Amino acid sequence: MKRKRKPSEKMNKEKGARKVPYSRRTATRITSIVFFTVILFSLVFNVIFFSKYQTIRNSVKAQENSIEEELNQVHDSNLIHSHSIVVFTDQFLQQYFGIPESEDERKKRLETLSTYFVSGYDLQRLGNLDDFKGSRVLKDLQYMDTEQISRNQANVHFIAKYEIVENPGESKEGDNKENDPKKVANRVEIVVPVTTDGKGYAVYQNPRLVESDLRTTMNAEPNELEGELPTSSEYKKLQSFLTEFFTSYGTSDEKLPFMAEVERGLNDQILQSVTIRQVAKDHRASYRAIVDVQYQNNQTSLNSLYTYKLQLSFENNKFFIESME
Incomplete structure (x- = not known):
């Protein structure tokens, strides 16, 4: 005779049984979704990475080519301007x-x-x-x-x-043409x-x-010397000194080193005139002058006119030419 299970025993057995929240099929599905999602993201990442890499590589290559081309242009340009x-x-x-x-x-x-x-x-x-x-x-x-x-x-x-x-x-017989x-x-x-x-x-x-014409028509404004105008007395002293100096300068005589800072003068040039075009002095007793000098060649009667720019000092009541051009 079958023993009848008591209700309390059935309830205790049901309480001791393990409950599984998800089935195996659901777990497999979730795992598959996660796996393929990771693969998909990996592929997308690789595509983006290689795309960026190729873009950077192409950019670097383009810059290298540009730099190389510029260097070649500079080199060629240097050869064009080389002697x-x-x-x-x-x-x-x-x-x-x-x-x-x-x-x-x-x-x-x-x-x-x-x-x-x-x-x-x-x-x-x-x-x-x-x-x-x-x-x-x-x-x-x-x-x-x-x-x-x-x-x-x-x-x-x-x-x-x-x-x-x-x-x-070749000239024919009786031909009067010159054979030179x-x-x-x-x-x-x-x-x-x-x-x-x-x-x-x-x-x-x-x-x-x-046929190149290297000449041009242009106006050149005169460069005025800055400074004060000398007095009439100073002007006369300067005129006398310049006449003496350019006389010595035309023949390179022994007095030349005592009047100017020049290595040597001219040869066979006889002074005809000295004309002061501009003259100015500053507070340091320094003079600047632009003069026209006319010389005659000692061997001929040819006269030539030259222009000089002078820098002079004035000490102990004497002029001295510091530079001339």
Whole structure:
């Protein structure tokens, strides 16, 4: 016969049983959500990180390229303004203007010129010399200016003096034409387009002749000397002293060191006149003067006028020239 369980025993058993707040399925779901969320955030973080990294890398690379380009520009610019570009152009023009008479020497000239031009330059563009029976000789070169036109290009200006000697053709019997060579001297301003690769120079176009007018029309305001005007007595003493000084200065006589701080004077210049254009003195008994001095060459009757700016001191009732220019 089955024993009937008492209600108190059933309640005690239910109280002793462990209660699980979540099921295994719920725990697995939460774990999966957390796992995939971490992975997702990790991927997003990596994408953002690598995107930022690539942006910074590209920025740094761009800055490096910019700095390198600027350094190259500075280097090229230094080469453009270097005196070496003048030396290069001078050497080029020596070869360019020198045209020999013989055919073999002319071929050698073209070979030499090819080393000055950029690679592949067509030297036929220099002109056809087949009809020219003579020679051209460079007499003098004078550098004028270097005009920078880009980062690595410049126009180099020179003054060239040359002489052309052209031989006449064979005269026919009874022809009265003179057989003497024809000589023509000329003076031109020539511009040579030069480029650089940072290592050296090359001519990239044919030279061209120009005519620059270096003169200008302008007004120059006179520079007035600051200070007090000397008295009439001081002016006469100064005039007398300057006449004596420039007389000695024109011939470099033995009295010159006692009147001025100069190493040496002139030779064979006879004083004609001294004109004081401006004079002023300050509180330290110091004088400044601008004077026109006219000299005549002792060997000829040629007169020349010169202007001097003087700084004088006055001590013990005597003038002394401290500096002159």
